Amino acid sequence: MRGTDGDAKPLRALLIDDDPDALLFMRDVLDRRGGMDVATAGDAETALRSLDGVDVVVTDVEMPGMTGLELLTRIRAARPDQPVVVVTAHPSLDYAVEALRGQAAEFLRKPLDPAELLRVVTDLGRTAREAAAAARHVVLAVGAHPDDVEIGVGGLLSAHAARGDEIAIVTLTRGARGGTTATREDESRAAARMLGARLFLEDGEDTRLPVNDPTLSAVQRVIEEVRPQTVYVHSFHDLHQDHRAVHQATMVAARKVPTIACYQSPSATVDFKPNRFVGIDDYVERKLDLLACFGSQVKTRDYLESEVIVATARYWSRYGGGRYTEPLEVVRDRTDAMPVVEER
Ligand SMILES: [Zn+2]
Missing domain, CATH: 3.40.50.10320 (LmbE-like)
Incomplete structure (x- = not known):
């Protein structure tokens, strides 16, 4: 089984956050350190149009317009098997976060630990690819x-x-x-x-x-x-x-x-x-x-x-x-x- 090693295509991650600095940080970790193909979106609407070929989605919760919670629900409806990592700076106060936990593949807190982000996205992407290959x-x-x-x-x-x-x-x-x-x-x-x-x-x-x-x-x-x-x-x-x-x-x-x-x-x-x-x-x-x-x-x-x-x-x-x-x-x-x- 091919994963992300050797001549296989690099994993593709889509990052969504309204904070450009947060996007830059995540991109740096996944692209430069993880060798992934990384796309970014500043809002959920743009993200929904950019899902083709994406192995793992990483989204912030607190965004103007459509929130990460609504985005997750929309992605779940369209792509039940799409791995989504949810990131939030306010895990304790957010009642929605409990609801999110059930649907998100992983849940990470800001400030993000780069090693943890890399590990989580890599594992989810590999597993998703293996499942897709097995189903083909x-x-x-x-x-x-x-x-x-x-x-x-x-x-x-x-x-x-x-x-x-x-x-x-x-x-x-x-x-x-x-x-x-x-x-x-x-x-x-x-x-x-x-x-x-x-x-x-x-x-x-x-x-x-x-x-x-x-x-x-x-x-x-x-x-x-x-x-x-x-x-x-x-x-x-x-x-x-x-x-x-x-x-x-x-x-x-x-x-x-x-x-x-x-x-x-x-x-x-x-x-x-x-x-x-x-x-x-x-x-x-x-x-x-x-x-x-x-x-x-x-x-x-x-x-x-x-x-x-x-x-x-x-x-x-x-x-x-x-x-x-x-x-x-x-x-x-x-x-x-x-x-x-x-x-x-
Ligand atoms: Zn013949």
Whole structure:
């Protein structure tokens, strides 16, 4: 687990106080001594507009306009997990302080002890980052060729992206048989960018992918790097030998991944037998946009025609809900992590 050490981004603190000297003092401690990225605000209203990307908020209580107490309540409502440190010069007389104690992550008295301030903010920031990292869901889509995963789970990946999941795509060949590799690489990158996905483009031999190395170790390497909770991959029920090889290699490489499901390719056989149907009504257009990235293929491959893509999703909706559906053969599901899942 990365904290604030090494190459991780420095912690970001937002300091709020109407006293410029107090701000200067706190900034000095957290920035110069703590190496943090520090933003400041002289009032609560400004602070509320500056919360994006902030790990820890440190606020004074006694301020004109909105007080630190009201600010804390507002932050709690919008960001329940945001750590807030409350600072006051008058702990004894302030009846509100008792109320604050329950909501504030920490409570410090002025004059501030620099070492204590630094320790409290650092601990809270690290804990918050670790919790956020633990809650993040990582999805890996594995395909033999450029455009395979977009055809199979383009809608589903768009749904994962919309809910903030981290997405990675590994493509085992650069598609030399289907056009120039440079074009197909660019196309793959454009689609990955649209999804906000990390793309791993391997150099396997198109149409001759082996089940064992280098396919197996390539998938294994990516899994070790991105640590997915969910993997989507080709079905074994597929006429294309590369698709079957990638399926088999991924079954081995992803043996410790909690959830694995297989998608349908245009070359899937009648033995493709999905048992999970994911509604993609809101993401059909997005799926078509993704596939439009593969311009060099759209002209020559009729399975990439919008009509075929939409009609296929429409067909599978007879087993799922809504109008458009992507079908999956679930090999194993220990996380319940797919968005909008409809059981047959
Ligand atoms: Zn393929």
